[in-house]
Amino acid sequence: MPAQRETKMNTRLTCWIGIAVILLATGAAAIAQDDLDQRIDKNINDWVGTYKHLHEHPELSTEEKETSTLVAGQLKKLGFEVTDHFGKYESGNAAYGVVAVLKNGAGPTVYVRTDMDALPVTENTGLAYASKVREKQPNGEVGVMHACGHDLHMTVFLGTAKMMAETKDKWSGTLVLIGQPAEETVGGAAAMLHAGLFTKFPKPDYVVALHDTSSLPAGKVAWHTGTMLAGADSVDITIRGFGGHGAAPYVTKDPIVIASELVVALQTVVSRESDPLVPTVVTVGSFHAGTKHNIIPDEAHLQLTVRTMTPAQREKVLAAIKRITNGIAEAAGIPAERAPIIEIAKDNVPATINDPALTQRVAVALEKSVGKENVWPGQPIMASEDFSLYALEDPKPPTTMFWLGATDPAKWKEAQEKGTRLPGPHSSEFAPLPEPAIRTGVKAMTGAATELLHK
């Protein structure tokens, strides 16, 4: 049957043409990738050195003096126009923000953000380059550690800066790199934005960042569209009763009993008032009252953290907390003039929502730069980030943050198979594997920036 044979041949021909096109395309991509791989090979030892140095010399939020000097210095050497000590906190104190601009012809403006601060955690990794830094705090001396991996973020950021500066013929537009202080205490992003980040420097078309995670092995990255990190609110509640002798509770209004009832009642905000398909957390992390066995105090103090994924859910949960708190105090017979004091901290962080269109573009770039098999679907988590604030500041640019795997792949595999514990960010034992985490991060971020600034 000739007709059929002809069709078969045509199919085969089309098929071969298809394969040739694919080979040509992947060949071109492979050449670009080989070039980047070679450049990374030349630098990787230096970068691991930078990482270990940063890890050994962590600085707490708002105190990133030496760290920001190192970041600014390296960016200056690469030919960026650098402004340091940029930003002002609400207190009026100057922030150690770094802004580095590299103009390279016509095209969009892409911001890449790293954070720079460490945490008050005493390191317990046993690494040769573990931090020995101690700092005096009001409640005693604490260790200081890059327990969230912001040292890894900075190293990848500086590596990306070098790769972008060396390959200016491959992209066109403006690259703005921002070193943000005080992410952990929330205030760094606001300090830079309020000081005019988006008006004194080129207006952003896109803002991109990454965060390390122990949930992925080093060598992998992951992306997620939509809400990636929860919004966080801190709520302080003062239950005001009437104190007295512990032996005569009937002539008092015991704030400890009222606050205890409240702690239990607050559990229903999530279990009975929230859609189970919308992640929500209400945690009472602190409960303080009283001085002695036989004294009923006048007040009890509660501190809550509230995590929500959308502005509407946030409003609903905060309203429920107020309603339940006031209702329980009233039921206990507390008069209106001694009603509970409920304070919602002003420095709340909204949810980090990854722009779908930008995230899709970045996801394709990640697959190209680190290989499809190394790009996994990402998961949202209930932690928070002030990265969310960049999306809310005029001109309200699309933003996206992706995950960078940090765990030793052998340990990750063992954890999957045997259920062993994997210390993650904020743990005193969190120990990212610098290679291949740095290499993968630089490839991924360089790939994302090059895609957004493509010629």
Ligand SMILES: [Zn+2]
């Ligand atoms: Zn953190």
Ligand SMILES: [Zn+2]
């Ligand atoms: Zn972090």
